[in-house]
Amino acid sequence: MAASPLLLASGSAVRATLLRNAGLHFRARDSRVDEDAVKKRFAGSDTDTLALKLAEEKAQVVSQAEPAALVIGADQILSCCGERYDKPRDMDEARANLKKLRARDHILHSGVALALNGAIVWRHSDRAHLAMRDFSDDFLDLYLATVGDKVRSSVGCYQLEGPGIQLFDRIDGDYFTILGLPLLPLLAELRRRKAVTA
Template structure:
């Protein structure tokens, strides 16, 4: 991309505030739309699939759904799945469920898979998935009560019922993996692909 050329346009096919914040913080120009895909139907059709592969399929589906409607832009889809001892965990519907979820996860290690896909002209041109290994400490019930009261329903937007950029950092003993992967998108490889696509400068 030269100084006189018009940059390619990017659409983020996601409602995630964390993903929007990542791109904004990295200085990437974009617009955001809801991909409108039926995630439950996709999960049902892929029952038994490895959680990391499911994250990849969901990211691809989101990117494709938007790209088919607007083929002249680059579309970035992203999704995240959580694997707890071989079982895929979905978002908690309410704070009572979040409390039960966190009690189940404390003192254990889970894997958080963040996938991204880039589409153009109704076809996926790149996709990838990164995994973070997350070890929760054996926190007390008292801390859990304090945590849930402080964070509130904002936790329900995260598959793990935590935001590492907030008080959720106190839930963990150890995190092995990229910070952005934990937040919900493998940002470094995404930026590489956006440079290749001409969305941001090389």
């Protein structure tokens, strides 16, 4: 029996690049899930569970529309000192968030799920701990000027594969989890399901 075609339930260029670089053949379809509504529905959940619920919702919504595909859903939430962070709406919010994260540790909670025939068939969550250094306001201004509007594409206002790496003193966790897709467990499950070559 032929493997189900792979579908990424996301408009994220980073997640698509990770899968493409890993040699996967897939299509991408944005789930258009109302993330705020999901967060309200699971507001009492711990942050790991909430990231996983968002990933599951995205995978399930796309799977219901394309039941023959094996659908990958993923999401990520940042937490620091008991507060959860969303992607910044504008440059002012990005600046404020980075000032709050400066000289503190924070956690990136990443979830990934697979759906088939409209049902979740696999899920995995992971977390990474990151310590921002105590950078100056001058450095913050330079950083924001350098990265520009790209700062709004990440929940933490940084991309480790770019100038964002200069914000940190220490990183403890899987690189792919930090980028928002726990890739190694996902690939292992795809191989187990014969969705990719073992």
